[in-house]
Amino acid sequence: MKFLLMVKSVVKNLVRGPVTERYPFVPKKFFKGTRGQVLIEIKKCIFCGLCQRKCPSQAIVVTKDKKNWEIDRLRCVSCAACVDVCPVKCLAMDTKYAPCSDKRYKDAFNA
Ligand code: SF4
Numbered sequence: 001m002k003f004l005l006m007v008k009s010v011v012k013n014l015v016r017g018p019v020t021e022r023y024p025f026v027p028k029k030f031f032k033g034t035r036g037q038v039l040i041e042i043k044k045c046i047f048c049g050l051c052q053r054k055c056p057s058q059a060i061v062v063t064k065d066k067k068n069w070e071i072d073r074l075r076c077v078s079c080a081a082c083v084d085v086c087p088v089k090c091l092a093m094d095t096k097y098a099p100c101s102d103k104r105y106k107d108a109f110n111a
């Protein structure tokens with residue numbers, strides 16, 4: 001009886017194919033509401049620094065006098081706290097993740 005159950009399980013797994021995704025060879029499908037990377041419309045930013053203060057992982061650095069906004073995407077946990085707190089609504093969560101990279105980097109991502 002146990003042998004038959006095992007054969008049934010083996011055949012089922014052979015027929016249905018792999019349950020894992022073949023990323024990056026097969027592009028990932030994103031759904032509405034996916035929290036991907038943070039986007040900024042830099043022209044609307046007033047460099048108030050609220051997003052930096054609210055960020056739980058210290059991923060954002062705002063330099064008011066230099067009018068500079070930077071994000072370390074390897075620190076970001078996609079919580080969207082910065083998006084919620086921005087008074088001028090210049091931040092948004094993209095439904096795509098930041099592209100793969102083989103090195104640590106900081107960038108200002110201007111949408
Ligand atoms: S909260 Fe908004 S306006 Fe203020 S620094 Fe951050 S992105 Fe710019």
Ligand code: SF4
Nearest residue numbers: 055076077079080082
């Ligand atoms: S989404 Fe969250 S972790 Fe990422 S930068 Fe905004 S506040 Fe920080």
